[in-house]
Amino acid sequence: MKAAIQFKNVNKKYRFGQKNITALRNFSIEVEEGEFVAIMGRSGSGKSTFLKIAGTLEKPDSGEVFLNGREINKLTEKQKCKIRQKHIGFVFQQYQLLQEYTIWDNVCMPLYISHDTPDYQHLQHVLQRVGMWERRMDYPDQLSGGEQQRVAIARAMAAKPEIILADEPTGNLDYYTGQEVMQMICMSREIYRQTIVMVTHDIESANYADRIVTIEDGRLR
Structure with missing residues (x-):
């Protein structure tokens, strides 16, 4: 199998005042x-830093990072x-929906930004899969937390990305809604054959994955 994401001896530090904090160590x-x-x-172990670097949102201080074989x-x-626009879909704990836009426009936003024409049939299929097609002309403040996360998942799939990066996607949800969201993420993976990396504190959510890895003090445990 080909590696979708590969980190080789990656190091990342942050500076807070006079103090250096090491987020990743030869990772x-x-x-x-x-x-x-x-x-x-645990919080501060380097999980989110790993996700940000994998998503090209931050640069490592040293080491090599490859996405689908390309050294980023x-x-x-x-x-x-x-x-980011074409190959990676992001799902965040805070949903990050734009309140002044409809559900449809929120889902299409990555395509608008990259000046791509939305694939109507694909987006209809995605919104139907997450149970939000009938709500597509509603606004985020008309939705529950679970419904907003469904929209966020649909938005992540809008550009048909090969990789989904999810940061605590069930963190703000109750148990049953969280399990529902996890089932949708798994369904997306099966249908679109995506690579998924998910940061989570929740073992119930983690158990949906093929593999669970633990980061401790910036290293794989």
Whole structure:
């Protein structure tokens, strides 16, 4: 199997005042194409830093990072932006929906930003799959937390990305809604054959993954 995400001896530090905080230390991992990996660990262990670097949102201080075989450290910001738009879907704990836009426009937003024409049939299929097609002309403030997360999942799938990066996607949801959201993420993976990396504190959610890895003090445990 080909590696969709590969980190080789990645290091990342942050500076807070006079203090350096090491988020990742000689961190290496491979996530195979089509694999679902759950990342667990305590707060501050480096989980979110790993996700941000994998999503090209941050640069490592040293080490190599590959997405589908391309070393992203050598790409320009414009090239990395195109990778985010075309190849990566993000699902966040806070949903990050735009309140002044309809559900339809929120789902289409990644396509609007990249000046791509929305594939109506694909988006209809995605919204039907997450149970939000009939609500597509509603606004985010008319939806429950679980419904907003469904929209966020649909938005992540809008550009048909090969990779989904999810940061605590069930963190704000009750148990049953969280399980429902996890089933939708798994359904997306099966239908679209996506690679999924999910950061979570919730072992119930992590158990949906093919593999659970734990980060401790910036290293794989």
